[in-house]
Amino acid sequence: MTSSETDFLPNLVAHIVAVASVNGNKAPSERELAEHFAVSRGQVRESLAILEAMQLIERRAKSGIYLTMDAAGLSSMALLARAGVQLNARQIFEAVELRKIHEIKAAELAAQRATEDNLDRLRDILDRSEKQIADGLGLYRLDGEFHLEIVRATQNEMFYxxxxxxxxxxxxxxxxxxxxxxxNLKSHQEHQQIFEALYRRDSILAQALMNTHLGRAQSYWTEILDNGVEQDTGLGNAPRVHV
Structure with a gap:
């Protein structure tokens, strides 16, 4: 896939979701999409084939193209995020739960397999996190760096x-x-504790700390799911797509 095609897909998805959300989940036709984006129908057709393989859309004979977001997998969710399409609370909860399962195991393996380079990168992330907090900035990017470096430390590329x-x-x-x-502050403190467990090669403690750490995020999204979408999630005004 070329870079231009990669850029086109998120825009295509965003438009399809916007139209389908007010049209009974029915997406625009190939001709309408080609006219909207001023591209060839061949390019649209190829892109739709990708979305169909990702189970974001389905073609129904003599009916048209329909949005099928309930069938979306992890790769589809990543594309939806790039397109600016908001996931619903249930999808968020399930993704957080699955992440927790994977990363608890990652903490165990990282304690056993982390190299000095992995540990040095984790130290650097913690140092930058401390500065971010001192500057009053959020840790959302550094949080991802920290957790993915732990997964990288398993030395399992597929896991990563x-x-x-x-x-x-x-x-x-x-x-x-x-x-x-x-x-931000609580997360940083827990990251420091997890790092110390990894440094001491204490896989049992690293697992326990990661379980507690990710449990806080899971509890947050569970509360959102149980109580309905609240204002502080930023989801309250997001367009809902029922499929």
Whole structure:
């Protein structure tokens, strides 16, 4: 896929979601999409084939193209995030729960396998995090760096690729979660504790600390899911797409 095609997909998805959300989940036709974006129908057709393979849309004979976001997988969620399409509370909760399962195991393996380079990178992230907090800035980007470096320290490239997908899919919601100063400070303190466990090669403690750390985020989104979308999530005014 070329860079131009990569740039086109998020714009295409955003437009399809916007139209489908007020049109019974029915997306514009190939001709309408080609006219809207001033591109060839061939380019639209190729892009739609990608979206169909990702289970974001389906073609129905003699009916048209329909949005099918309930079937979206992790890679689809990452594309939706790039397109600026807000996930619903249930999707957010399930992604956070799955991330927790993976990263608890990552903490165990990282304690056993982390190299000095991994530990040095974690120290650097913690130093930059401390400065960010002192400057009154959120940690949402550095949080992802910290957690993905732990996954990288498992020395399992496939594991890293899977977990990278979680962070790509969470691009929209992380600034929301880290919008409050107390969450930034608490997260940084817990990151320091996790690092110390990794440094001491204490896999049991690293697992326990990661479980507690990610449990806080899971509890936050569980509360949102149980109580309905609240204002402080930033989701209240987001367009809802029911599929």
């Amino acid at each position: 690729k899977i977990c990278s997908g979680f962070y790509a899919a969470s691009e929209q919601r992380m600034p929301i979660y880290f919008g409050k100063p107390d969450r």
